[in-house]
Amino acid sequence: MDETGVPIGAANKLSPEMSVAIDKAHGVLAEAATDAKFSVDLRNAKGVVVGDNARQWNTFWELPKSVRRLLIVLLAGVLVVSTGFVVVRWIVPVFAPVYKTTFLIDAAAGDLASVTGALTTVVGNSGERDSQSLRSFGGECGSDDNTTQLVGFGTGNRQEIADAARSVRQGTKATLQRGIVEAVGDFTTPLSLKAKQVNRIIVVTRHGRDACDPDDEFVQAQIRDRVAAAGLSIEFRFIGYQVSDDGELTRLAAQLEQQAPAFTDSPEELRRVLAWFTTIEPxxxxSQSVVNVLNPTVDKLNSATKSVQDGRFDLAESALAQARAAVVDLQIEDLDGRTGTPDAVRLRDMSVRLRALQAEVVAGAEALLAEARSGRNPAGPLDVYTRAAAAYNAEAKKMTEALTSLRAQAPGGVR
Known part of the structure; x- marks a missing residue:
């Protein structure tokens, strides 16, 4: 009993009716917890209590379908533009050709067969990686078809150019001006790849002047303006075949600041000159570029190594940095695709050897500098370097002589 005399627990004892009611309530709750399915819409909820102290606020925005579609289009556009920039800026230039060459041939009245025959003979030995095209001129003054691009720019199209040359139809008048102007325009078509080194037009003509405009100065000005508008450095190689008035063609080349034309009289001479410009000149x-890039680096190393003994390591390191930066991979790559003649093979092989020998000179200079900095006797590394430099200089001399000999065979006044 407690202090009041009531038995302990009696105050908390439930009546039978109350106990039955509580048991029924428990049963209903248990059944609800087991069988009920809840679907909660939180879009308008202000918050959800998590645990005892945290509070999470939820905010939802539902955009109209038109806005969502616009956002998707904008994001897709940004992705396309970004991808396009990457492709144009970094990927496309990798595939650009070293050379882009247009063969522009005169189809006006005359010995067209010799011109097309010479082209079909020599084009097969042109560079494998060159991007080449073929255009002809000759027809009625003012006619839209007095010049025609027969084959567009592309690599690996040498056979296509030869086949197209055989199908050129004889024209009437020598529309030289329009042929050159349109040939320049071929280099600036949309999405065309720019050449890494050389853009050029090889013109083979039997006429020294344009047949449709007697004002030679106007013709020259028109061509100069079109070349300037193209925004490219374009080289011209003029070959006159059985040209009676060679003075105008010479003046045109001079006005364009190009080398003097080469004039030929026989089909055999025409083939030789065309082969020179197509295969040997590149x-x-x-090859000359390889020599021009590598020779100065070896000369500087030769001078710098003499300063090593005086402790002027800074001079040697500076010369080494320049030698390491001398890269001729692009030139070697170009030569690899120009092995159609024995002279081309020989100069390619000499260029490869010269690059390898220059690498040995650089390695010898690095070893010499490291030995000198360590305070040890550099006599051994100096001997290795001296022998490497001597081997390089001997090969460079042979290559220079080979280039001089071949250059002496250039047609006409071309040197």
């Missing part, structure tokens, strides 16, 4: 240029 080989000479790339």
């Amino acid at each position: 080989v000479l240029r790339s």
Whole structure:
């Protein structure tokens, strides 16, 4: 009993009716917890209590369908533009050709067969990686078809150019001006790849002047303006075949600041000159570039290594940095695709050897500098370097002589 005399627990004892009511309530709750399915819409909820102290606020926005579609289109547009920029800025230039060449041939009255025959003979030995095209001129003054692009720019199209040359139809008048102007325009068509090194037009003509405009100065000005408008450095190689008035063609080349034309009289001479410009001149240029890039680096290393003994390591390091930066991979790549003649093969092989020998000179200079900095006797590394430099200089001399000999065979006044 408690202090009041009531038995302990009696105050908390439920009546039978109350106990039955509580048991029924428990049963209803248990059944609801087991069988009920809840669907909660939180879009208008102000918050949800998590645990005892945290409070989470939820905010929902539902955009109209038109706005959502606009956002998707904008995001897709940004992605496309970004991808396009990457492709144009970094990927496309990797595939650009070293050379872009247009063959522009005169189809006006005359010995067209010799011109097309010479082209079909020599084009097969042109560079494998060159992007080339073919255009002809000759027809009625003012006619839309007095010049025609027969084959567009592309690599690996040498056979296509040869086949198209055989199908050129004879024209009437030599529309030289329009042929050159349109040939320049071919280099600036949309999405065209720019050449890494050389854009050029090889013109083979049997006429020294334009047949439709007697004002030679006007013709020259028109061509100059079109070249300037193209925004490219374009080289011209003029070959006159059985040209009676060679003075005008010479003046045109001079006005364009190009080398003097080469004039030929026989089909055999025409083939030789066309082959020179098509196959030999690019080989000479790339080979000469290899010499021009590598020779100065070895000369500087030769001078710098003499300063090593005086403790002027800074001079040697500066020369080494320049030698390491001398890269001729692009020139070698170009020569690799120009092995159609024995001269091309020989100069390609010499260029590859010269690059390898320059690498040995650089390695020898690095070893010499490291030995000198360590305070040890540099006599051994100096001997290795000296032998590497001598081997390089000997090969460079042979290559220079080969280039000089081949250049002496250039047609006409071309040197």
